[in-house]
């Protein structure tokens with residue numbers, strides 16, 4: 368483990384707005400749930416470097432080619448998609 372930080376305050380809001388991405392049918396994606404990835408809204412494995420981190424990526428498959436708004440505040444109730452929860456931050 369490279370770092371030790373308290374779990375308090377996680378997940379981190381990477382941004383208080385969603386990110387629009389183009390998803391491809393049949394492709395699997397890993398959405399960042401901890402908020403520390405530098406490849407938002409997707410996971411870059413950063414959570415694995417932190418001891419005790421309870422968050423890990425959320426894998427999902429897109430069933431169609433589509434444009435989607437993925438959550439970056441990490442508070443959505445419909446992950447990985449933005450549900451407007453960022454407006455409450």
Ligand code: FES
Pocket residue numbers: 382383384385386437438439440441442443448449450451452453454
């Ligand atoms: S960015 Fe998280 S709910 Fe909109």
